[in-house]
Amino acid sequence: MSIRNGLREFPARLRRAGGDLVVGVLIALGAMLSVCLFLITAYFVILFVIGIGAVMLPIVTKWVRWLCNANRRAAARAGVQVPVPYRPEPKEFEKDIVGWIRRCKWILTDPASWRDLLWLLLNSVVGMIGFLPAVVLYYVLEGLALACGLWRPILRAQGTGREYFFVPIQSQPTAVLGALAAAALFVAWVWYSPVFLTAHAHFTRLLLGPTKGSQLTVRVQHLAETRSGALDAAAAELRRIERDLHDGAQARLVSLGMTLGALERHLGSDSTEARRLLLDARTSSVSALRELRDLVRGIHPPILAERGLADALRALGLASPLQVEVTVGIAGEVPPPLESALYFAVSELLTNALKYSDAEHVEVNAWHDGAMLHAWVVDDGRGGADATKGTGLHGIRRRLATFDGTLDISSPLGGPTAIKMEIPCVLSSLKTSSS
Amino acid sequence: MRVVLAEDLFLLRQGLIQLLDAYGFETVAAVDNGPDLLEAAARHRPDILIVDVRLPPTFTTEGLKAALQARREIPKLPILVLSQHVEQMYARELLADGTGGIGYLLKDSVFDNEQFIDAIRRVAAGGTAMDPAVVSQLMVSHARDEPLGALTARERGVLELMAEGCSNTAIAQRLFITEGAAAKHISNIFVKLMLPPDSDSNRRVLAVLAYLNA
Numbered sequence: 001m002s003i004r005n006g007l008r009e010f011p012a013r014l015r016r017a018g019g020d021l022v023v024g025v026l027i028a029l030g031a032m033l034s035v036c037l038f039l040i041t042a043y044f045v046i047l048f049v050i051g052i053g054a055v056m057l058p059i060v061t062k063w064v065r066w067l068c069n070a071n072r073r074a075a076a077r078a079g080v081q082v083p084v085p086y087r088p089e090p091k092e093f094e095k096d097i098v099g100w101i102r103r104c105k106w107i108l109t110d111p112a113s114w115r116d117l118l119w120l121l122l123n124s125v126v127g128m129i130g131f132l133p134a135v136v137l138y139y140v141l142e143g144l145a146l147a148c149g150l151w152r153p154i155l156r157a158q159g160t161g162r163e164y165f166f167v168p169i170q171s172q173p174t175a176v177l178g179a180l181a182a183a184a185l186f187v188a189w190v191w192y193s194p195v196f197l198t199a200h201a202h203f204t205r206l207l208l209g210p211t212k213g214s215q216l217t218v219r220v221q222h223l224a225e226t227r228s229g230a231l232d233a234a235a236a237e238l239r240r241i242e243r244d245l246h247d248g249a250q251a252r253l254v255s256l257g258m259t260l261g262a263l264e265r266h267l268g269s270d271s272t273e274a275r276r277l278l279l280d281a282r283t284s285s286v287s288a289l290r291e292l293r294d295l296v297r298g299i300h301p302p303i304l305a306e307r308g309l310a311d312a313l314r315a316l317g318l319a320s321p322l323q324v325e326v327t328v329g330i331a332g333e334v335p336p337p338l339e340s341a342l343y344f345a346v347s348e349l350l351t352n353a354l355k356y357s358d359a360e361h362v363e364v365n366a367w368h369d370g371a372m373l374h375a376w377v378v379d380d381g382r383g384g385a386d387a388t389k390g391t392g393l394h395g396i397r398r399r400l401a402t403f404d405g406t407l408d409i410s411s412p413l414g415g416p417t418a419i420k421m422e423i424p425c426v427l428s429s430l431k432t433s434s435s
Numbered sequence: 436m437r438v439v440l441a442e443d444l445f446l447l448r449q450g451l452i453q454l455l456d457a458y459g460f461e462t463v464a465a466v467d468n469g470p471d472l473l474e475a476a477a478r479h480r481p482d483i484l485i486v487d488v489r490l491p492p493t494f495t496t497e498g499l500k501a502a503l504q505a506r507r508e509i510p511k512l513p514i515l516v517l518s519q520h521v522e523q524m525y526a527r528e529l530l531a532d533g534t535g536g537i538g539y540l541l542k543d544s545v546f547d548n549e550q551f552i553d554a555i556r557r558v559a560a561g562g563t564a565m566d567p568a569v570v571s572q573l574m575v576s577h578a579r580d581e582p583l584g585a586l587t588a589r590e591r592g593v594l595e596l597m598a599e600g601c602s603n604t605a606i607a608q609r610l611f612i613t614e615g616a617a618a619k620h621i622s623n624i625f626v627k628l629m630l631p632p633d634s635d636s637n638r639r640v641l642a643v644l645a646y647l648n649a
Contacts, residue, residue, distance in 0.1 A: 282546050289543050293520055302520045306488070306495040311524065318523045319572055 010190070017190045020197045021137060023074050024130035027200060030067055031127020037064050038120035045108070054100040061107050068116050068208050071123075075201035075208075078194065082201075085112040085210035087217070112214060119207040126203050133193040140189060143182025147175045222404075230402040237299075244295050252288035256281055300340060309339045313346055313364060320350050322362050322379075329367035332427030338403055342366070342375055342421070345396045345407075349377040349419055352392060357381025357417055368427055375421045383415035393419075436559060439481040440465040441472040441498055442517070443490050447542070451485065454545065458552045467491065469501035476505040476512065483559040487542075488518040488525065499525060506532070513559045517542050521569045530563075533641060538564035538600070557600050563643060564600035573598070585627045593620040598643045 041064055044057045065086065072082040087110045090102070107113050143164050146154075151169040155161045161170035164178040165185075210218070263277040296302065304312040310328040317324035334342070346364060353359045359381030366375040387393035387409055397407040405423030438460050442448040452462045464475035468491050476484060484505060490497035502514045515538035516529060529537045538558040544566065545551050554564035586594065589610075596606045607617040621639075630641050 286543050286546060297520065302489075303522050303524070307524075315522055315524045318527075 013190050017133070017193045020078075020194045021133045023077060024133045024193075024197055027071065027074055027127050027130030027197070030071060031123050031125075031130065033067060034120040034127060035124040037067060038117065038124065041117055041120070048104055048108075054097065054104050058100070058103045058107060061113065064116055064120065068119065071204050072208055074197070075204045078197045078201040080198065080201035080205050082205045082209045083215075085115075085208070085214045085218075086110060087112070087214075088221075111211065115207050115211075119204070122203075122207070126200065129196050129200050132196050133189065136185065136189050136193065140182050140186045143178050143185070147179030147182065149175075151175050151178075226398075226401045226404075229398050233399065233402075241295065241299065244291070248291040249288045249295070252284050252291065256284040256288065259284060301343060304339060304343055309334050309343065309366070312339075312343050313366060316343070316347055316350060317362075317364060320354065320362070322350070322354055323360060324350065324362045324364060326364045327366070330373070330427070332368070332429055334368075334373060334425060334427060338373065338423060338425055341399050341403065341405075342373070342423070345400065345421060346375060346377060348392055348396060352385070353377070353379040353381060353417070357383070357385070357415070359415075359417075368425070371424060371426075373423045373425045376418060377421075378418040379416060381415050381417055382413070383411045383417050384413045385409055385411035385417045385419070396421075436460050436483065436556075437463045437479065437481045438483055438485055438555075439463060439472065439475045439479055440485045441467070441469070441475075441490060441501070442485075442487045443467040444487075447487075451545065454548060454551075455555075458548075460555070469497040472498070472501045473505055473508070476509060480509065481512075483513040483515060483555060485515045485517065485555070488516060496525075499528070503528065510534075511536055511561070513561065514538070515540065515555055515558045515564065517545075521566055521572065523569065523572050526565065526569050526573070530643065534561075535563055535639075536561045539569055540564060540566045541568060554600060562600055563598070563639070565598050565643070567595075567599055570595050570598045586624065590620050590624050590627070593617065594624055594642060597621065597624075597639055 037060070041057075041060050044060050048054055048057050069084065072084065075082045087106070090106055094102070146162060146164055146169055151161055151174075155170055161168045161174070163169070165181040167174055167177055167181070169175050169178050259277050259281045263274055263281065266274045266277060268274075301312060303315045307315075310330060313328055314326045317326040346366075350362060350364075353362050357379050359379035362377065362379045364375070364377050366373070368374070385393065387397060387407070393407070393409065400407055400421060400423060403423050403425070405421060408420040408422075409417070410420075411417040436459075438455055440448065440451055440455075440462055442451060442465070448465055448467065452465055455462050463479045463481055466472050466475050472484070472486065472490075475481075484502055486498045486502040488496055488499045490501070499516060502516060506512050506514060511534055513536035514529070516525070517540055518525070519542055521539070521541060526539050529539055536558055538554055540551070540554060544554065558564050592610060593606055596609055601609065603614055603617045603621065606612075606621075607614040610617070624642055625638055628642055630638050
């Protein structure tokens with residue numbers, strides 16, 4: 001590390017150290033709190049086991065989890081991600097004693113609760129580490145204060161000077177020496193004090209992070225939910241296709257056959273009637289074709305099959321009455337089910353923008369960053385989009401969830417609306433063009 | 436008139452050959468893939484290419500690509516593209532060189548034999564034939580655009596028919612106006628879209644392009 005680099009980094013590091021100082025003090029205060037919480041929780045767990053305490057345990061647990069979550073956030077600040085491992089709260093609880101007991105059961109059967117408890121106990125000691133940056137800084141300030149002249153009254157009062165860094169400060173030169181030591185200590189503090197927080201963050205992750213088992217439980221739960229969602233969606237889609245074929249194209253072809261039968265009878269005898277029937281037959285066949293075409297478009301849009309995602313999104317932009325700017329940066333091939341999900345999502349979002357937002361200009365951005373496929377649809381409309389109101393956004397979110405994808409909505413009243421979709425995906429290499 | 440036909444579905448290919456035969460066209464080659472199409476076009480130098488967008492082996496836009504390549508090799512070669520669905524993007528690509536002799540129709544259009552044959556003749560003569568579905572899609576998506584905004588409703592209607600490839604007479608018939616009125620509207624459109632009177636370039640094609648590229 002060259003000195004010039006060090007100087008350039010100094011302000012950022014100073015800010016970081018300052019922030020960590022505050023967080024460290026908070027963590028240490030939390031450590032004091034954690035002793036109390038440990039004792040209270042243990043007390044109510046025992047009370048619950050001997051029959052009472054069902055009411056207080058959930059409340060105390062809420063406090064405990066709050067403290068633990070605060071420490072998880074502090075760990076995230078130090079660059080150590082600690083996901084929240086708790087099992088989801090069962091939805092409906094009775095308001096009576098049975099409900100309270102079920103609540104306690106949910107808490108006590110969650111291994112994370114017990115790990116929290118252990119963390120509380122250990123943190124009451126380990127958390128004190130958070131004070132260290134403050135202590136060191138205090139020592140630095142003391143050294144500077146001594147050097148600034150504080151050593152004189154102390155020397156006068158005590159006879160011997162105050163010792164700083166093993167140097168008794170009894171004269172101006174020794175005071176300057178002390179100040180230099182303080183300055184060196186300060187620089188070291190700026191550079192190395194975040195280490196304490198990082199150490200604490202690792203300790204927090206050890207106990208508060210999800211275990212392999214709980215990670216798997218959460219994952220299995222998510223997969224079960226999204227799988228049933230995907231199956232529902234697929235079944236509904238098949239029913240829709242069946243109904244559309246049955247009521248649409250199939251019926252048209254039957255009527256076409258009947259018209260042709262009638263035509264056969266009239267052929268030769270009644271040429272005007274035959275001509276009319278012929279016209280009917282042609283209209284029927286055209287309608288059947290149109291319905292089949294729409295159906296195909298709904299299952300798998302031809303443009304997607306023919307030109308891939310980038311051009312299909314561009315075509316969506318072209319076909320929209322809004323001014324749509326489409327930018328696509330995807331170097332490779334997206335797996336077909338994902339491609340299709342994203343296409344329909346963007347198509348629906350463009351329709352939404354047209355129908356509800358009063359927008360004029362829409363930007364569609366899709367890119368891949370090596371691990372995730374991102375797609376943003378941003379309009380300049382009046383905002384207020386809400387996934388909980390309509391079924392459209394919720395439907396897209398559910399469809400993306402099948403691929404572990406997410407949908408974020410930012411749509412303040414007055415606009416603009418920005419919808420961000422992210423799907424983890426690996427690209428296969430680009431198909432070589434046939435032309 | 437000599438036609439080269441590229442269509443991979445056997446039934447449709449045979450049907451088209453029969454239809455063309457019935458109207459006195461000569462199908463000099465009927466192929467079912469892109470490379471053969473290029474070869475046939477180079478060998479026979481037909482008066483028009485009739486091409487399906489989707490051809491083997493990729494079943495993507497093989498036909499469209501082959502047709503565009505044939506046109507690069509034989510400039511002004513008239514092309515009529517048939518498709519199961521219409522995409523504005525394809526219409527743009529086909530019309531990009533602005534020289535006319537381009538048609539882009541839904542496959543259903545063969546149901547109306549007369550109009551289909553008429554479209555072939557128009558394209559072979561250097562005009563355009565756009566499916567009404569393409570044109571209406573274009574009109575919707577460019578309704579807010581500037582140059583088109585200056586047009587009156589009637590002029591828009593005329594432009595739509597012009598884009599489909601109708602002649603002045605046909606436009607007059609379809610809109611129940613006199614041919615003189617149709618001609619007047621058309622010249623107004625040319626002025627509003629700022630298309631200079633230039634005998635060489637096909638102003639009708641340029642007018643269509645003006646809003647394709649708006």
